[in-house]
Amino acid sequence: MHEMSIALAVIDQVESAVRPEGATAVSRVRLEIGELAGVVPDALAFSFELAREGTVLAGAELVTDQVPARARCGGCGRTWPAGVPPRLSCPGCGGAAVDLLSGRELRIADVTWHDAPVPTPTHEER
Amino acid sequence: MCRVLDLQQAVLAKNDACAHTLREDLAARGTAVVNLLSSPGSGKTALLERELTLARERGVPVAALTADLATENDAVRLARSRVPVKQVLTDGLCHLEAEMLGGHLDGWLPAGTQLLFVENVGNLVCPASYDLGETLRVVLASVTEGEDKPLKYPTAFGLAHLVLITKSDIAAAVDFDEAEFRANVERVNPGAEVLRTSVRGGEGAGVLLDRALAARDGGPAHIPVMTRRSHHLHDGPADRAGDRGAVGSSRS
Numbered sequence: 001m002h003e004m005s006i007a008l009a010v011i012d013q014v015e016s017a018v019r020p021e022g023a024t025a026v027s028r029v030r031l032e033i034g035e036l037a038g039v040v041p042d043a044l045a046f047s048f049e050l051a052r053e054g055t056v057l058a059g060a061e062l063v064t065d066q067v068p069a070r071a072r073c074g075g076c077g078r079t080w081p082a083g084v085p086p087r088l089s090c091p092g093c094g095g096a097a098v099d100l101l102s103g104r105e106l107r108i109a110d111v112t113w114h115d116a117p118v119p120t121p122t123h124e125e126r
Numbered sequence: 127m128c129r130v131l132d133l134q135q136a137v138l139a140k141n142d143a144c145a146h147t148l149r150e151d152l153a154a155r156g157t158a159v160v161n162l163l164s165s166p167g168s169g170k171t172a173l174l175e176r177e178l179t180l181a182r183e184r185g186v187p188v189a190a191l192t193a194d195l196a197t198e199n200d201a202v203r204l205a206r207s208r209v210p211v212k213q214v215l216t217d218g219l220c221h222l223e224a225e226m227l228g229g230h231l232d233g234w235l236p237a238g239t240q241l242l243f244v245e246n247v248g249n250l251v252c253p254a255s256y257d258l259g260e261t262l263r264v265v266l267a268s269v270t271e272g273e274d275k276p277l278k279y280p281t282a283f284g285l286a287h288l289v290l291i292t293k294s295d296i297a298a299a300v301d302f303d304e305a306e307f308r309a310n311v312e313r314v315n316p317g318a319e320v321l322r323t324s325v326r327g328g329e330g331a332g333v334l335l336d337r338a339l340a341a342r343d344g345g346p347a348h349i350p351v352m353t354r355r356s357h358h359l360h361d362g363p364a365d366r367a368g369d370r371g372a373v374g375s376s377r378s
């Protein structure tokens with residue numbers, strides 16, 4: 001089950017990203033997981049609960065947004081929901097010159113935390 | 127005050143960056159990696175032993191690294207080919223990662239090796255997500271595993287450069303429907319080459335070696351749709367963070 005490795009990678013990356021920002025307790029991490037990423041969200045949630053202990057994510061909620069798989073045919077221009085298991089040859093012309101538009105995402109979208117009010121202004125978020 | 131950091135960072139960015147570096151380092155030394163994936167028992171070790179032996183007989187410098195959860199049996203079998211073989215025990219980890227592989231090659235991989243075959247941990251789910259810096263990814267399925275295997279493990283089969291049907295000698299005995307299997311591969315990975323092999327009947331002797339050498343010289347002949355992502359739509363720049371290697375940096 002590689003979801004534990006994924007959970008550890010998420011925690012590692014979030015910690016290195018928020019530490020310099022002064023975060024002490026992350027409240028939420030939002031992930032985008034494509035249908036074809038090969039990751040089971042429930043298994044990931046389970047691993048995350050175990051792995052977050054003792055980190056700045058100890059109290060963090062894990063939110064996963066599933067990204068549907070979509071494909072586009074380079075031959076006839078048609079786009080379609082690839083589905084799971086995916087149909088990656090063109091349902092219109094049968095062509096194989098197909099691009100996957102989405103569905104392989106395995107991405108940390110954003111991280112939320114609450115700052116204790118600090119006297120010195122920190123830099124503006126985008 | 128509530129703060130939101132818009133991270134947009136690929137979770138596997140670190141592995142992808144390591145894989146990218148490893149592929150380039152090895153290419154500079156003339157070595158291409160072949161990553162072999164399958165369920166336990168599909169015949170990876172048996173096929174490798176045959177192809178390694180053939181390579182030695184033909185004078186092609188090859189080496190093999192085999193990963194297993196716990197035992198060293200596979201390395202003992204592969205060593206019968208008399209090419210350099212290394213066993214990696216993953217201690218329960220269900221897949222190899224690029225950094226681990228790179229670490230195991232340091233001080234071991236003989237100079238002049240043209241092909242390094244990596245027998246991944248027997249598992250079609252986890253290893254599929256980890257690029258090892260390979261030039262050719264091969265997924266094997268034996269005729270006893272059912273025609274719908276590619277549909278059950280679409281990520282593994284969808285990312286393969288080459289699919290091998292193993293144990294073809296017993297295909298008839300188990301009523302293997304090859305046309306259906308091929309149609310299922312085509313569905314998740316259109317254009318992928320599917321070849322039959324058997325270490326008993328001798329079918330497909332040398333095909334793995336030939337395809338691997340061709341990929342080393344000219345890159346994989348086939349680019350799977352799943353890796354052919356359209357970068358101008360839906361894809362954040364962080365998806366290519368592999369090339370930046372900037373794990374942990376925020377862009378806020």
Ligand SMILES: Nc1nc2c(ncn2[C@@H]2O[C@H](COP(=O)(O)OP(=O)(O)O)[C@@H](O)[C@H]2O)c(=O)[nH]1
Nearest residue numbers: 166167168169170171172248293296324325326
């Ligand atoms: N009939 C037949 N059996 C095979 C063939 N290749 C492997 N096997 C058997 O399948 C079993 C598993 O093979 P192995 O190479 O250990 O699979 P691995 O777990 O993928 O490395 C062994 O008992 C092999 O003898 C083949 O081509 N034909």
Ligand SMILES: [Mg+2]
Nearest residue numbers: 170171200245
């Ligand atoms: Mg084996």
Ligand SMILES: [Zn+2]
Nearest residue numbers: 073076090093
């Ligand atoms: Zn089309």
